Amino acid sequence: MKDLLFLVHRIPYPPNKGDKIRSYNFLKGLAKHYNIHLVAFIDDPEDWQYVAKIEELTVSSLLLNLNSSFAKIKSLTGLLTHKALSLPYYQSGKVQDWVDETISEKSIEKVFIYSSAMAQYVEKYPQLDVVIDFVDVDSDKWLQYSQKASWPMNWVYRREAKLLLEYDAGVATAAQMSAFVSEEESLLFARLVDMGADKITYVNNGVDIVFFDPFRQFVTPYADDKNIIVFTGAMDYWANIDAVMWFVDKVFPQIKRECSDARFYIVGSNPAKEVLQLANVEGVSVTGRVDDIRPFLLFSKVVVAPLLIARGIQNKILEAMAMGKRVVATPQAIEGITLESQEVYVTEKATDFAGQVLSHLNSTEAGYCSSVNRDFVTENYSWSASHKRLLQIIDCD
Numbered sequence: 001m002k003d004l005l006f007l008v009h010r011i012p013y014p015p016n017k018g019d020k021i022r023s024y025n026f027l028k029g030l031a032k033h034y035n036i037h038l039v040a041f042i043d044d045p046e047d048w049q050y051v052a053k054i055e056e057l058t059v060s061s062l063l064l065n066l067n068s069s070f071a072k073i074k075s076l077t078g079l080l081t082h083k084a085l086s087l088p089y090y091q092s093g094k095v096q097d098w099v100d101e102t103i104s105e106k107s108i109e110k111v112f113i114y115s116s117a118m119a120q121y122v123e124k125y126p127q128l129d130v131v132i133d134f135v136d137v138d139s140d141k142w143l144q145y146s147q148k149a150s151w152p153m154n155w156v157y158r159r160e161a162k163l164l165l166e167y168d169a170g171v172a173t174a175a176q177m178s179a180f181v182s183e184e185e186s187l188l189f190a191r192l193v194d195m196g197a198d199k200i201t202y203v204n205n206g207v208d209i210v211f212f213d214p215f216r217q218f219v220t221p222y223a224d225d226k227n228i229i230v231f232t233g234a235m236d237y238w239a240n241i242d243a244v245m246w247f248v249d250k251v252f253p254q255i256k257r258e259c260s261d262a263r264f265y266i267v268g269s270n271p272a273k274e275v276l277q278l279a280n281v282e283g284v285s286v287t288g289r290v291d292d293i294r295p296f297l298l299f300s301k302v303v304v305a306p307l308l309i310a311r312g313i314q315n316k317i318l319e320a321m322a323m324g325k326r327v328v329a330t331p332q333a334i335e336g337i338t339l340e341s342q343e344v345y346v347t348e349k350a351t352d353f354a355g356q357v358l359s360h361l362n363s364t365e366a367g368y369c370s371s372v373n374r375d376f377v378t379e380n381y382s383w384s385a386s387h388k389r390l391l392q393i394i395d396c397d
Contacts, residue, residue, distance in 0.1 A: 003059070004034035004394075005102060005111045007118035009090055011040045011063060013050045016269065016293075017234040018315045022135065022181070022205055023114045029387030030112065030394070031057040037102050039095055039121070041066035044270075046289075062098045066090075084163040085156075086138075090117040103128075112394060116164075119171045130175045131394050133203070136311035137180070137189050139165035144309045145238065169193040172200065177393050179203050181312040182336030203390050205313045206383030211294075212322035214369050218295040226263040227361040229255070230300040232293050232316050235271035235286075239309040246350075247306040248278050254354035256283060259361050267296045297323045302360035305333035306353065312336055317344070322377045324369035328356045343370045 012023035030036060036058040042048060043066040054061055075089035099121045102108060113119050113132040122128055139161045146157035172178040172193060178200050180186040186202040189195075222228055231247070233240040244266050255262050262283060266275060269289035279286040290296065297303060303320040310332040317334060320327050327344045330353075334346055345356040 001033060001035050002110065003106045003108055004030060004036055005099070005106075005108045005122075006030070006036050006038040006058075006114070007099070007111065007121060008038065008040045008114040009118055010115075011042045011047050011050065011054065012038075012114075013047070013053045017237075019115070019135065021315050022133075025206060025383045025386070026112075026114070026133070026390060027054075027057055029383065029390065033391060034110075035059040037061070037106060037108070039098060039118070040064075041090065041092075043068055043071075060102065062095065064092060064094060078163075082163070084167050085160055086117045086164060087120055087167065091120065096121055110394060113175075116168050116171050119175075123174075126174065131177050131179065132171060132175045133179045134168065134172075134185075134189065135181050137185055137192065138311070139168060139192070140188065141239075141309065141311045148242070148309070165192060169195070175199070177201060177396070179390070179393060181205055184336050185312050201393060203386050203393070204381060205315060205318065206386045207315075207318045207322045207377050207381050208383065209322055209374075209378050212319050214298055214322075214324040214374070216294075218298055220299040221290070221295045222263075222265075222299055226261045227259055228263050228265060228300040229302055229304055229357060229361070230265045230267060230296055231304050231306070232296065232319070233268045235266065235268040235275045235288075239307055240268065241272050241274055242309055243305070243307045244278060245274060246308055247304060247353075248281055248284055250350035251306065251354045251357070252281070252283070254351065255357055255361070258354075258358050262361060265296060265300070267293055293319070294323060297325055300325065301363070302357055303327045304353075304357065305329035307333040310335060318377055318381055321370070321373035324371065324374045326360050326368075326370055326373070328353060328360070339376075341372065342376050343373050 008023050012020055012027050015021040015024040038058045038061040041064050051063055071089045075085040077088045078085040109129055111122055111128050111130045116134055119132060142157045142161035146154045149157055172195060180202045183202050186200050190197055190200050231244055252264055264284045266286045267290055271286050271288055276286055278284050297320055303325045305314060305317050307330055313336040314333050317327055329344060329346055330348050331346055347353050347356060
């Protein structure tokens with residue numbers, strides 16, 4: 001098998017959050033066809049226990065600790081060098097030395113980059129065949145952040161949006177191919193950087209249908225049989241924080257007035273201070289990291305995705321649908337997912353959102369499984385199809 005250098009900003013295991021679900025499944029698929037030499041940072045001490053899992057899928061690897069507090073300070077050097085702050089955040093001399101040595105010793109010809117900040121390590125090798133997975137148009141996400149923040153952070157976020165887009169445009173120009181998580185994301189990037197569509201494509205996310213199977217035996221994680229509403233996601237991620245704060249502030253009070261025993265569970269790792277404070281609201285629970293999100297999904301009455309800031313495809317929606325759950329979401333949350341007659345109810349108004357949730361809480365169909373939602377994911381979002389598409393892109397010389 002040929003050698004492939006795989007550069008990823010975060011260890012691609014465990015697949016318990018959006019970026020790691022995609023990077024892990026891509027690694028697993030590519031490892032069947034290439035000798036993988038992988039570089040990744042570990043920004044969560046809990047993830048060091050999974051080093052052996054990465055070693056099973058790679059020929060060689062460098063996993064390096066990333067202290068987020070120190071990295072944030074280091075990123076400020078970008079203000080002096082007119083760079084996007086994301087670049088010095090992930091800059092490491094140890095990584096550069098390892099990459100240089102691996103390229104030389106293994107005669108590396110092909111590189112797969114997951115997240116554009118990792119492209120800095122191969123900038124001096126124009127002869128390499130590079131495929132980069134941007135996943136989302138992150139510069140647009142920073143722009144959305146700037147519209148919600150006050151000074152001085154709104155200025156910082158606007159600056160990041162501008163400089164990151166400029167950097168990404170250069171990376172995409174130099175790469176053999178640039179991939180995104182959906183056709184909508186790829187078209188947006190093509191418009192923003194004024195590039196031809198021949199070097200920009202997309203590879204959909206997938207869902208492990210065997211793992212996310214509502215017909216397996218699970219034990220309910222809930223203490224009682226209340227009307228459970230659930231949100232899942234990494235709770236140190238600003239878009240998720242913003243989503244649950246909006247829901248608790250604007251939507252949940254309307255639900256409680258009509259359904260006093262409604263309970264809202266926020267399920268996800270590393271809840272930020274603002275999220276933890278929401279547990280003080282009557283009827284709201286914050287779980288923190290859980291071993292398995294499937295029972296939290298399965299035994300809920302309805303899954304919500306009230307994202308006001310979003311890019312790409314939301315795995316949380318696909319996983320909920322795979323578990324046969326009805327979903328109430330904002331338009332931002334379902335961007336990139338082409339829905340027709342599925343049981344996903346979309347609205348951006350708080351009153352309408354509350355009304356849709358209440359309609360499911362009041363349903364007499366206890367234990368209802370939405371077969372149309374599960375069938376949709378099974379037919380349209382398989383990892384095997386995504387692996388095949390990715391291999392075609394990387395193997396295209």
